Amino acid sequence: MAEEGTKRVMMEHGLREKGYRQKKLASSLVMLCVTIMLTAVMMSLLIVGILSVNFIKHENMEEADEYLNYLVNALKVPLWRLDTETTRDICDSLLSAEYLVYIEVKDDLGNTICKHDKKAAHFVIERGSSVYYNSVPVGSLLFRISYAYEIMTFMAWLGAAILFVCLGLTAVVFTVYFFVQRNIAKPLGELLEYMRMISEGRYEIPAAPFKYEEFATIMDFMTEMASRIKAREHSLKEITDRLRREVKLRGKALEALRESEEKFRAVMYAAGDGVVIARSDGRIEYVNRAAEVIFEMKSEDLVGSCVCDLFPEISREKLRDYVCSDKTDFDQPLELTLWSGDKKRLDLEITVSKALYGQEDEDGRVIMIIRDISLRRRMEKEREEMRDHIHRLQKIEAIATLAAGIAHDFNNVLTVIMGFTELAKSACKDGEICGYLEQIERAGTSARDLVKQILSISRPGPSTLSDIDLKPFVKETVKFIRSIIPSTIQVELNMEDDGLVIRGDPSKIQQVIINLCTNAVQAMEGMDEGILKINLYRQNLSAPTKCASGFLPPGEYVCIEIADTGPGIPSEIMDKIFDPYFTTKKSTGGTGLGLAVVRSIVSGHRGDIAVESTPGRGTVFRVFLPRAADGDDKLTSWDRVYEAPGKGRGQLVVFVDDDPLIVDMAKRALESWGYNVKAFTDSEKAQQYIGKNIGEVSVLVTDITMPGIPGHRLLEYAKELKPDLPVIVCTGYVGSPFEKYLKKHRDLKLVYKPYTIESLAGALSEVLNKLAP
Ligand SMILES: Nc1ncnc2c1ncn2[C@@H]1O[C@H](COP(=O)(O)OP(=O)(O)OP(=O)(O)O)[C@@H](O)[C@H]1O
Numbered sequence: 210m211a212e213e214g215t216k217r218v219m220m221e222h223g224l225r226e227k228g229y230r231q232k233k234l235a236s237s238l239v240m241l242c243v244t245i246m247l248t249a250v251m252m253s254l255l256i257v258g259i260l261s262v263n264f265i266k267h268e269n270m271e272e273a274d275e276y277l278n279y280l281v282n283a284l285k286v287p288l289w290r291l292d293t294e295t296t297r298d299i300c301d302s303l304l305s306a307e308y309l310v311y312i313e314v315k316d317d318l319g320n321t322i323c324k325h326d327k328k329a330a331h332f333v334i335e336r337g338s339s340v341y342y343n344s345v346p347v348g349s350l351l352f353r354i355s356y357a358y359e360i361m362t363f364m365a366w367l368g369a370a371i372l373f374v375c376l377g378l379t380a381v382v383f384t385v386y387f388f389v390q391r392n393i394a395k396p397l398g399e400l401l402e403y404m405r406m407i408s409e410g411r412y413e414i415p416a417a418p419f420k421y422e423e424f425a426t427i428m429d430f431m432t433e434m435a436s437r438i439k440a441r442e443h444s445l446k447e448i449t450d451r452l453r454r455e456v457k458l459r460g461k462a463l464e465a466l467r468e469s470e471e472k473f474r475a476v477m478y479a480a481g482d483g484v485v486i487a488r489s490d491g492r493i494e495y496v497n498r499a500a501e502v503i504f505e506m507k508s509e510d511l512v513g514s515c516v517c518d519l520f521p522e523i524s525r526e527k528l529r530d531y532v533c534s535d536k537t538d539f540d541q542p543l544e545l546t547l548w549s550g551d552k553k554r555l556d557l558e559i560t561v562s563k564a565l566y567g568q569e570d571e572d573g574r575v576i577m578i579i580r581d582i583s584l585r586r587r588m589e590k591e592r593e594e595m596r597d598h599i600h601r602l603q604k605i606e607a608i609a610t611l612a613a614g615i616a617h618d619f620n621n622v623l624t625v626i627m628g629f630t631e632l633a634k635s636a637c638k639d640g641e642i643c644g645y646l647e648q649i650e651r652a653g654t655s656a657r658d659l660v661k662q663i664l665s666i667s668r669p670g671p672s673t674l675s676d677i678d679l680k681p682f683v684k685e686t687v688k689f690i691r692s693i694i695p696s697t698i699q700v701e702l703n704m705e706d707d708g709l710v711i712r713g714d715p716s717k718i719q720q721v722i723i724n725l726c727t728n729a730v731q732a733m734e735g736m737d738e739g740i741l742k743i744n745l746y747r748q749n750l751s752a753p754t755k756c757a758s759g760f761l762p763p764g765e766y767v768c769i770e771i772a773d774t775g776p777g778i779p780s781e782i783m784d785k786i787f788d789p790y791f792t793t794k795k796s797t798g799g800t801g802l803g804l805a806v807v808r809s810i811v812s813g814h815r816g817d818i819a820v821e822s823t824p825g826r827g828t829v830f831r832v833f834l835p836r837a838a839d840g841d842d843k844l845t846s847w848d849r850v851y852e853a854p855g856k857g858r859g860q861l862v863v864f865v866d867d868d869p870l871i872v873d874m875a876k877r878a879l880e881s882w883g884y885n886v887k888a889f890t891d892s893e894k895a896q897q898y899i900g901k902n903i904g905e906v907s908v909l910v911t912d913i914t915m916p917g918i919p920g921h922r923l924l925e926y927a928k929e930l931k932p933d934l935p936v937i938v939c940t941g942y943v944g945s946p947f948e949k950y951l952k953k954h955r956d957l958k959l960v961y962k963p964y965t966i967e968s969l970a971g972a973l974s975e976v977l978n979k980l981a982p
């Protein structure tokens with residue numbers, strides 16, 4: 210098992226591939242012992258062999274020397290005697306000795322007496338010597354002796370010794386092997402097994418008694434290690450579980466973070482307000498898309514720059530103080546104005562707040578919400594203007610209502626004054642008194658015009674609308690104006706050739722031109738010279754255009770432009786000039802109604818008026834009137850031709866008015882014109898009379914606003930009885946609800962108070978003439 214584990218470890222670590230071979234410890238130890246012992250034995254044998262051979266050789270050399278002396282002594286006599294026989298016998302006898310392998314004896318002449326050679330070649334010692342007899346050389350001797358036998362004997366002994374040693378060694382080796390196997394390899398194997406158990410996570414190691422202390426100590430350590438590993442593993446497992454839980458939580462947190470970041474980005478992208486996040490030193494860290502649009506810069510260019518460069522009002526110090534202090538407000542909210550690249554004004558509202566995120570050692574950040582309030586500002590301004598405008602209109606309305614309220618009575622009074630003046634004039638013979646009466650009449654006329662002007666501010670009055678070609682119309686008006694203004698003022702008239710037709714009331718348009726020219730001339734009065742410039746041209750407005758009464762819708766207009774070179778209008782009164790009764794000419798009798806009337810008339814024509822003035826250089830008024838298609842019924846002249854009133858022929862005129870003075874005046878006057886007048890101040894009585902005498906009644910002249918039966922009921926009653934009865938309606942109200950009766954009964958004639966006797970008589974003769982066959 211241990212082996213398998215080890216093999217697995219080896220495999221896992223790829224050690225086998227790297228050339229590592231596993232061996233058994235016991236075998237290795239045995240092999241080591243065998244190798245060491247064999248080497249020692251071999252070395253010993255080699256040394257012993259060499260020493261023994263040398264020793265044997267040395268011994269034999271000494272013996273050879275002794276043997277040489279012996280032979281020399283034995284052969285010196287036979288050789289001196291030349292006794293070859295003896296010499297040979299001696300030699301032959303010597304040959305019986307095993308160790309003598311060669312011998313050669315020569316006489317003094319060098320002749321060989323005897324020679325024997327046993328051809329032995331190994332382990333041989335050679336000796337030779339001359340033989341002397343009494344110092345006389347008698348011959349020579351050469352022999353060789355062999356010590357191979359001793360060597361062989363020694364070798365045999367050595368072999369036996371080797372064999373014995375090998376046997377001993379083998380016994381030792383086996384003993385060592387079994388010892389190692391039993392006492393080292395086995396406990397090691399057990400230890401390895403335990404280690405494998407530990408490596409596999411099985412820490413319950415059985416208590417194993419080891420014979421040797423070392424293994425027991427290792428075992429103790431291993432047990433200790435196992436319990437520690439177990440404890441560690443346990444805590445590791447806990448840590449791992451905790452980490453896993455944390456990782457899971459963190460994963461969820463990361464997912465939530467990612468989602469929140471995506472949400473943040475989406476919100477920031479969609480936000481209409483600019484968002485800038487900056488550090489306490491003013492360095493910008495983040496801007497959203499709206500901020501890019503506001504500053505007309507890319508995020509890359511904005512990030513890193515300083516908010517102080519964008520808003521010089523916000524200094525670095527102020528930002529840092531704010532971020533580092535406990536202050537919660539930053540002069541909230543800041544309102545700044547920027548000018549964009551194309552000189553467009555940007556009104557911004559900036560809300561600055563702290564964002565305490567980031568590293569602990571860092572200062573907080575500031576978040577700036579930048580709102581483009583240009584549109585809101587514009588709208589506020591427009592609303593303000595509109596409020597002023599409505600206020601002015603309400604004022605005009607109030608004045609108009611008041612004026613309309615008093616106009617009726619005032620006109621009645623004027624009618625009486627003018628009527629009686631007229632009567633008095635016709636009856637007067639005294640020239641001086643006639644002059645006074647004329648003065649009264651003139652004053653009455655201007656009073657009437659004044660009332661008319663007051664009324665026309667809010668009530669455009671009856672209009673005889675027709676297509677007017679303004680070119681000849683303006684030309685004629687300017688001709689008239691030229692004749693009445695001082696010669697120091699030069700008049701210039703420029704007109705386009707065609708397309709200058711509008712639909713309107715000629716007398717009112719004339720009034721507009723006269724009022725504006727009068728103002729211009731008055732402005733240049735006292736100057737050495739001045740220019741009154743009147744331009745007439747077509748104007749196509751492609752966008753709503755700001756004018757005195759609000760915004761004029763886009764469309765095709767004809768513009769009457771009246772410019773002067775006067776002192777101009779001071780900007781502080783510019784807003785007031787169209788208000789009724791606003792005048793800077795009180796001392797010279799200005800009423801302050803001129804421009805109010807102009808605006809009222811122009812509005813009644815669905816147009817508007819604009820003014821432009823440069824103090825010291827002059828003023829330009831532009832009147833825009835909607836263009837009409839060129840028609841055939843264009844009026845080139847605005848003067849209505851009234852027929853001279855004819856005298857009555859005793860026709861019965863029923864005259865009804867609640868004002869007895871008017872009734873008295875009218876009765877006298879009409880009777881003087883030849884009419885038979887039946888006058889009533891009580892409308893109910895008048896109705897009764899009409900009911901009874903309808904056949905004789907030629908004309909009904911009635912007031913409208915009366916106590917009892919109002920005029921329109923009376924005339925309807927009369928019309929029911931006699932549908933073709935001519936009716937003249939006298940009224941001091943302009944634009945009253947009565948106008949709808951005018952439309953219903955086209956044969957009604959309307960006479961506005963205050964009227965002159967002549968105009969009433971004219972109206973009478975007109976309606977009666979219509980009936981005449
Ligand atoms: N062309 C102009 N140049 C300078 N100021 C002008 C001009 N037109 C009008 N004004 C100013 O506007 C004011 C109002 O004019 P408006 O015509 O309504 O009244 P008025 O001229 O003062 O009186 P009235 O028209 O009754 O004579 C004038 O008093 C004058 O201050």
Ligand SMILES: [Mg+2]
Nearest residue numbers: 727728803804
């Ligand atoms: Mg005026």
